[in-house]
Amino acid sequence: MTIIPFVIAVPLLVAAALAVVGKWLPNRIADVSGFVAAGAPIVLVALLVTRTAHRMFVYWFGGWKPERGQFPLGIAFAIDRVGAGFALLVLVLLTAALVYSWRYLEEEHYLFVVLMLLFGGAMVGFVLTGDIFNMFVFFELMSVAAFALTAYKVEEASPLQGSFNFAVSNTIGAFLVLFGIALLYGRTGSLNLAEIGHRLTQDGRHDGLVVVAFGLITCGFLVKAAMVPFHFWLPDAHAAAPAPVCVLFSGVMVELGVYAVARIYWTVFEGVLGSFEHSITDVLLGVGAVTAVVGAVMCGMQRHLKRLLAYSTIAHAGCFLIGVALLTPDALAGAALYVLAHAFAKGSLFFACGILLVARDGIDEFKLQGKGRGLPLTAGAWFVASLALASPPFLGTFTGHAFIDDSASADGYWWVPVVLAFATIGSTAAIFRSGLRVFAGIGEHDDPLLSEQPPESKGPGERPSLTMMQLITLAFALVGLAIGALTPLAERVQEAAHHFVDHVNYVQVVLDHAPLAAVPPGEWKTTTSSLVWALVTLFGSALVGFASLYRARAPRAVNDFMARALGPLRAAHSGHIADYIAWITFGTAVIGGLFAITIR
């Protein structure tokens, strides 16, 4: 497949060309070239997804394909089904976001298209590459584009701060990754994921260097994945960035951090650290669980809708890490399905926020109370998307939840379903509550527990086509809901996850041109316990969401107690970059220290 490079070349080259000539082009032409550059690769990637069922595509740039057993000097794309599927998700979200922002951000619109294409192209490269330094470069490229997109409305104050916090946190995270890469190169002399993994396995030493490299790379990518205590940048960036950009941030960018941890573990470290599986599972499960709980609690205390959705993303990201941390193919398949359903449902919610900003000039839950009544399609999308996130039986995130829950219970982690249910109920209840307040107008007019009123944010100020925006929003919500109903999809993802975790076969395929090993055919079984948990999260979300509309009526002592108990947690989210970096340093020391203690 010599057309593979076009998947990233098209968006990146069109972005470069637009950046040069865009000034003299009408906005409509910039828009159309944006759709084409994001949409055309969808065909190629869809082709890759269909054809990676029983093979992997390894593409060596510039023809530097090594003979069998030869040292790989070139840079390769190693495309398996998980990577190709992720790339497809990125491109679909990117295209939808570009169509949605037609006339949304009128000023210097071509620059917005340029940045979006750079951002999307870099994310696609990141999931397709089989080279660790290449991964770092794409990581930085997508980060820089994301920083600039966050500060797109540069005339306001909060985008500046959001972007600054985002940029400094993620840059420090990238340095941690780079440190780890340098150490691995020092030990193995290679940058190819398969070759590094092969050499580390042959070498067999799991000494300080390997553990430090593992800790640094993992922590670096966890900054991107917004895990506690690295998560502080995420709500700031989401509150400030334009709504269509948030769709990409929440839907795929954060998930790429979790993807990177999984990819690096299974290609590079599984051979040498595989015997410490349990220690690694325990540490990562702990991080994921804390993240899920903190995200859900903070989510319940927001009234700025985009910030509320941002904390919900943190809660779900914690669940994704839990799926990866169990280190079983089934749980990994669960995480992948969960990411898929979450991307569409959360995307729909952010799109809806954009519509509220355009049509109702506000993003504050109380200011918007009852003002959503004239937007039936948006209201429908909001409630369908919250239903999808509540993990109801056979819909939305259900398959993802069920895979993770069942796999965890089989491994003896009985508390994992409880944490997943808590995160789901906490975050979905808040989304449901704000939806009822905005679109139905019910509930109290104040809630002492919620954060302070956010500063006024101007809408985009143009007259975009509301009908089309609403249709995209509703379509996303319906797709998110439908994903949980597709059992054949769940089975294909399960097979892809089995390929993903086969460390030995990955090395053989990339270095020795071996065929992809056979895996057991996917089999989707609905267990009673997963159904019970699905009902718990569904009714729990509805009840808690409804009750929290009237939280102000609770006895004073209860409200005071909750405010006191949650005060320190809220105070930690200070908005100061210095605090964030201190937390990142602390978190890296703790997680790295735990790895150092448990891996010997």
Added chain:
Amino acid sequence: MSVLPYLLAAWIFLAGLYGIVSSRNLIHLVVCVSVCQSATYVLLLAVGYKKGGTAPVFADIPSSRRVVDPVVQSLTLTDLVVAVAVSALLLSLALKVYDHHESLDPGEVTELAG
């Protein structure tokens, strides 16, 4: 090989982090981020160093000469390019912050909290 370059890289990185955490000025903070990045250059170059090695340019030296690893040097160059982009972006953000607040103190920029 000597462990000194590795300790130096860690020291520079921690010094940069300390600078970020204690900074009272956004321009100073951006420079501290660059200090952190310098630590990665030191580490990369240290990884590729060979005792007695010379620059890996084979135009005027015999190919049997011992040379340092050219790969890490190109990685460092790539890293520098990334650093330029990030610093430029951060500095322009700092300028815009000054336009809004007439101040570069990160403690006074408090739009986002909670």
